Amino acid sequence: MKLFIPGPISVSEEIAITQTKEMISHRSSEFKELMKECSEGLQNILYTKNRVLISTSSGSGFMEGAIRNTVNKKVLVCVCGAFGKKWAQIATSCGKEVTILNFKEGNAINKEELKNALTKNDFEAVCITLNETSTGIENNLEELVPIIREQNNNILILVDAVSGMGGTRIHVDKLGLDVCLASSQKCFALPPGLAFASVSEKVLEKAITIKDRGYYFDFVELAKEYDENQTPYTPAVGLMFALQEQLKLIKKEGxxxxxxxxxxxxxxxxxxxxxxxxxxxxxxxxxxxxxxxxxxxxxxxxxxxxxxxxxxxxxxxxxxxxxxxxxxxxxxxxxxxxxxxxxxxxxxxxxxxxxxxxxxxxx
Ligand SMILES: Cc1ncc(COP(=O)(O)O)c(C=O)c1O
Missing domain, CATH: 3.90.1150.10 (Aspartate Aminotransferase, domain 1)
Structure with missing residues (x-):
């Protein structure tokens, strides 16, 4: 059966089979090689030198992590569909003071309204959905990011690119995105179970000041281990084999x-x-x-x-x-x-x- 739903999408036999490779220890040199190759491949896709953390979770996990590691109190969430709402629900459930900027379903985030919202308050972070899967809108980061920066140069920009990353161009460094995250089951054509998030130095500097940033998605700990080509806890090694193979195919395609x-x-x-x-x-x-x-x-x-x-x-x-x-x-x-x-x-x-x-x- 071919899956024509917006994720998970069909995984090729060639990729699926790689998950059954002989298991390795996540504390071995082979794993370090695997982790390094996966991180570098993801950095290439995002045009970034930022660390691209990998977690054994779906994308929602890293959405929660992004909020917990960057926001003490005030966050602005742009909502133009169900997944913008998800950002707001996550931030609210983490006890943050959430300001919602709503746009009609089918519309993109409006520059002027975003500008106005930013002048009114001193937000620590702004949440954007790159590709609003529920309505088929792709927000234009090249239009929005300069407006955000003009209003507040310190604000952290958190981008949910779950259904866009790997299928649409995202220049993380050129744009200066602080978090850009995705799941494995969409444009990467992998099974569900992995999430990826590029994190800027600014995010890590902020995270270290936040005491209750949680355990599983603690970006500081994840980054520390990342620098040793490691993860703090047992990762889904089989899925990472699949990621490694898929990244090779992506490189081959260009x-x-x-x-x-x-x-x-x-x-x-x-x-x-x-x-x-x-x-x-x-x-x-x-x-x-x-x-x-x-x-x-x-x-x-x-x-x-x-x-x-x-x-x-x-x-x-x-x-x-x-x-x-x-x-x-x-x-x-x-x-x-x-x-x-x-x-x-x-x-x-x-x-x-x-x-x-x-x-x-x-x-
Ligand atoms: C834009 C967007 N954000 C977030 C999510 C949630 O991702 P996950 O199901 O991997 O947690 C989805 C899932 O469809 C999505 O399309």
Whole structure:
């Protein structure tokens, strides 16, 4: 079954099999080599010299870690969908004073509103969702970061790039992002279970001053061990074998080529949407490189479509549930999403879209 949901996505046999390699001790020299190779590969993808920490968790773990290591009290959270809300929920549950800057679903973070919010308060950190998976919006960091820095040069910029990293270009150093995090099960086309986070020196300087920054996601401890090509506790070594192999394939493809392939996949998907009488749900100026969210204007029975697509070997998405519930309650069309991330080729995408069209005509 091919997974056409916005994560986890299908993992190739070639990658999956690497997890069954003979186990090694995480305190061995082989592990140090593995850790070094994984860290360097991730640094290349993010164009950064910052440490890129690896944890055995999903991305939410590092979101919590980012909050706990950078914020004593005040944090600004930009919300333009379900995953922005997740930042806010995490920060609130960590006992922080959270200011939420809300944008309508389908819209990107607005520069002027962000600027205004920053002038009003002295926040320690600002949380951004790079790629809002629920709506298919990719916020433009090149537009937003200079505005943030203009208003508050000390603020730490925390970026959830869970569904973007590895599929869209993120210049961590050029932009000066303090935390940029992701999970393994999206654009990396790996099984779930690992999270990655680049952390700046500024983050570590702040973290050391925060007493209750927690244990498992203590960035100071993780960074200390990272410098020895180690992790503080037992990592998911099997998943790291898979990461090591996938990073080799990414290098072979070329990082820029990978981003361009994702862009091409998005263009193919958008053309299909237009040619088939649908509309893109979100502001096309900020459309995501890795996922397209579509208005179900033709009122296709999505659960019927899902069942029929399973018989063709595809497990598809029927939209972000809470967003659809809201849209339907407002008398609007619900949405469905087509992810175009990971190792997907143009040919595979065309085949999927052709099947989707046929099945839509049959149900
Ligand atoms: C943008 C975004 N942020 C955060 C998460 C949560 O990541 P995880 O499920 O790896 O904890 C997701 C998961 O879909 C996501 O798409």
């Amino acid at each position: 990082i820029e080529e990978r981003f361009n392939r994702h862009k091409k996949l998005k263009e193919i998907t958008h053309a299909w949407v237009r040619d088939n009488g649908f509309f893109i749900f979100s502001d096309e100026k900020y459309s995501s490189n890795t996922i397209t969210c579509i208005n179900n204007t033709k009122k296709i029975d999505l659960s019927k479509l899902k069942k029929a697509m399973i018989t063709k070997g595809y497990f598809i998405d029927t939209g972000y549930r809470k967003l659809n519930e809201k849209l339907l309650s407002e008398g609007k069309d619900e949405t469905f999403r087509i992810p175009h991330m990971g190792e997907l080729s143009e040919e595979e995408l065309h085949k999927f879209l052709d099947t989707l069209k046929i099945i839509m005509g049959e149900i």
